[in-house]
Amino acid sequence: MLEVRNLSKSFGGLKAVSDASLDVPEGGIVGLLGPNGAGKTTCFTMIAGFTKPDHGSVRFNGQDVTGLPPHRICAMGMIRTFQIVQPFAGLTVQENIAVGAYLHHHDRAEAMAVARQVGKRLGMGAMLDRPASSLTIAGRKRLELARALATGAKLLLLDEVMAGLIPSEVSEIVGIIRQIRDEGHTFLMIEHVMQAVMSLAETAYVLNHGKMIAHGTPRELVQDPGVVEAYLGHGAAARLQEGHHA
Amino acid sequence: MKPQSMGQAVLIGLALIYLASLYFMSSPVWMGFTINALIVAVVALAWNITGGFGGMASFGHAAMYGTGAYASAILQVQYGINAWIAFAAGIVAGAAMGAFIGALAFRYGLKGSYFALVTLAFAEVLRICASSFAITGGGSGLQLRLEPGLSTLQFNERAVVYTILLVIVALVMALTAWLKYSRFGAYLIAVRENEDAARALGIDTYRIKVKAMAISGAFAGLAGVLYLQVWLFIDSAVVYGSAVSIEALIGPIIGGAGTVWGPLIGTLGLHLLGEGAKHLLHNAPGLNFVLYAVVLICALRFLPQGLMGLAARIGTFRKKDDDNA
Ligand SMILES: Nc1ncnc2c1ncn2[C@@H]1O[C@H](COP(=O)(O)OP(=O)(O)O)[C@@H](O)[C@H]1O
Ligand SMILES: [Mg+2]
Numbered sequence A: 001m002l003e004v005r006n007l008s009k010s011f012g013g014l015k016a017v018s019d020a021s022l023d024v025p026e027g028g029i030v031g032l033l034g035p036n037g038a039g040k041t042t043c044f045t046m047i048a049g050f051t052k053p054d055h056g057s058v059r060f061n062g063q064d065v066t067g068l069p070p071h072r073i074c075a076m077g078m079i080r081t082f083q084i085v086q087p088f089a090g091l092t093v094q095e096n097i098a099v100g101a102y103l104h105h106h107d108r109a110e111a112m113a114v115a116r117q118v119g120k121r122l123g124m125g126a127m128l129d130r131p132a133s134s135l136t137i138a139g140r141k142r143l144e145l146a147r148a149l150a151t152g153a154k155l156l157l158l159d160e161v162m163a164g165l166i167p168s169e170v171s172e173i174v175g176i177i178r179q180i181r182d183e184g185h186t187f188l189m190i191e192h193v194m195q196a197v198m199s200l201a202e203t204a205y206v207l208n209h210g211k212m213i214a215h216g217t218p219r220e221l222v223q224d225p226g227v228v229e230a231y232l233g234h235g236a237a238a239r240l241q242e243g244h245h246a
Numbered sequence B: 001m002k003p004q005s006m007g008q009a010v011l012i013g014l015a016l017i018y019l020a021s022l023y024f025m026s027s028p029v030w031m032g033f034t035i036n037a038l039i040v041a042v043v044a045l046a047w048n049i050t051g052g053f054g055g056m057a058s059f060g061h062a063a064m065y066g067t068g069a070y071a072s073a074i075l076q077v078q079y080g081i082n083a084w085i086a087f088a089a090g091i092v093a094g095a096a097m098g099a100f101i102g103a104l105a106f107r108y109g110l111k112g113s114y115f116a117l118v119t120l121a122f123a124e125v126l127r128i129c130a131s132s133f134a135i136t137g138g139g140s141g142l143q144l145r146l147e148p149g150l151s152t153l154q155f156n157e158r159a160v161v162y163t164i165l166l167v168i169v170a171l172v173m174a175l176t177a178w179l180k181y182s183r184f185g186a187y188l189i190a191v192r193e194n195e196d197a198a199r200a201l202g203i204d205t206y207r208i209k210v211k212a213m214a215i216s217g218a219f220a221g222l223a224g225v226l227y228l229q230v231w232l233f234i235d236s237a238v239v240y241g242s243a244v245s246i247e248a249l250i251g252p253i254i255g256g257a258g259t260v261w262g263p264l265i266g267t268l269g270l271h272l273l274g275e276g277a278k279h280l281l282h283n284a285p286g287l288n289f290v291l292y293a294v295v296l297i298c299a300l301r302f303l304p305q306g307l308m309g310l311a312a313r314i315g316t317f318r319k320k321d322d323d324n325a
Helices: A040-047 A070-076 A093-101 A108-121 A137-150 A167-182 A194-200 A218-222 A225-232 A236-245 B006-025 B028-053 B062-079 B083-107 B112-130 B158-180 B183-193 B195-200 B205-231 B236-240 B242-255 B262-280 B287-302 B306-312
Strands: A002-011 A014-024 A029-033 A055-060 A078-080 A155-159 A186-190 A203-208 A211-216
Touching: A002 A040, A014 A029, A014 A040, A014 A055, A014 A186, A014 A203, A029 A040, A029 A194, A040 A055, A040 A078, A040 A155, A040 A186, A070 A078, A070 B195, A093 A108, A093 A137, A093 B183, A108 A137, A108 B183, A137 A155, A137 A167, A167 A186, A167 A194, A186 A194, A194 A218, A203 A218, A203 A225, A211 A218, A211 A225, A218 A225, B006 B028, B006 B158, B006 B262, B006 B306, B028 B062, B028 B158, B028 B183, B028 B205, B028 B242, B028 B262, B062 B083, B062 B112, B062 B205, B062 B236, B062 B242, B083 B112, B083 B205, B112 B236, B112 B242, B158 B183, B158 B205, B183 B195, B183 B205, B195 B205, B205 B236, B242 B262, B242 B287, B242 B306, B262 B287, B262 B306
Parallel strands: A014 A211, A029 A186, A029 A203, A078 A155, A155 A186
Antiparallel strands: A002 A014, A002 A055, A203 A211
């Protein structure tokens, strides 16, 4: 469904992403992992059209979407969410979701009905009339997801939707994402919370210093010395190995 | 448009009572004064579309106001075109000027004070141009021939002028309310609150912003044409001057930006205050602007959502809908 080839992006002298490639099959949940500053969010901004890549291409459903503006890409059915959630403060929760729904439903009553339905599906039924600014962090993460879903997009790029949530909230979101996937959506998700990645993603990519250093099932990845080093620092894998032998 | 609290109902009620009372006071002074305030209210409602809903605070709505007034005056005075056609042309010219400024400013991603400065610069350049060319009457401005009648859109009866203005203000407010609850309005608010999130949700934010400038420009152009038809005379300082731009933004900010009633209530309140101060302090020139500045500073400091926002907190009705009226 999504084919990313050799994406590169530099900011001044800093190579934020270099030569990154990845594939997301339809109906899949694919993880994108990596330590802070690895270039994950930058990958998303390029895939979703927020910044033009220096090199490389993005194909979505067989079509070349490299360099298209975000609103065109969203209309085609691919949407990103933001690591730092940003509800539209002046609107209620339902109206926030409706902003997404307006993409394909131009009538207010229709868009609001879609918003209500999506909100209920994500367990936000009781919050629909509340101002979006009154939501807790968990509520805001859900709202971010609901807004994206309401656009009717089929491929969702989620940027750390679980960050900052307590374990019970994480397992709720995990359940919701699984349910949405079963309804026919596809996910590419940046995630730090390993528990979530392990239980959701079928495959994952690991980015470090802008380069893809590994690709495999989450279980394979946690045993990959390169991945462990990327997360825990140079020599960590060897130290862990020694620990095992001792 | 419905009030959402006792406070708002009282505020709106007071405004309506004042407006209605003019029919019984038979005071030409008060009616003339309120006619002026209503024209300003139209340009304030124009500013409210971009500045209130869209969060694009312009400091140069005179650019569209003056363009509307001049377009209509040039057509009538220089080309002898019918006033009704000139009226419509003024609105179109205001919309075109708004779209042009917006297209240029947003193409370069201007926001905040940069956008405000660019709009101010446009208004100033237009003011200088209008005072230099023959077609705009140069320094002496343009004067419509006094010719009362329906076909010339000139009316001797103050009460008639007043009534027409009331109807127009009501129409512009109804359009505002309709916009607010439309897809376009939701998109505009989304752009104000978070442009990146709006873009991600499939909104062509550039187009929305330019469209907002065009609609706002149409309203501002309308206000300019109304000024022309009421006073039959314009010059560059009067319609392109920064006083217009200041009055366009101060009313909505005091009354409540991004609300339907705020611009009218803010404008009426300010003008009443300015008029009162003038009488008390014996017509010191420019005094009303000093007063406006003080009120504006207080409003920004103590009433972030204007009078309508303050009133919303007084005796809130059991809510079904979370919007401001
Ligand atoms: N707009 C930008 N300008 C300059 N540097 C940036 C910009 N965006 C990201 N970076 C840099 O690129 C690197 C990758 O950042 P990011 O993609 O946000 O990482 P991650 O999401 O994996 O934590 C970081 O070093 C960051 O400081
Ligand atoms: Mg990030």
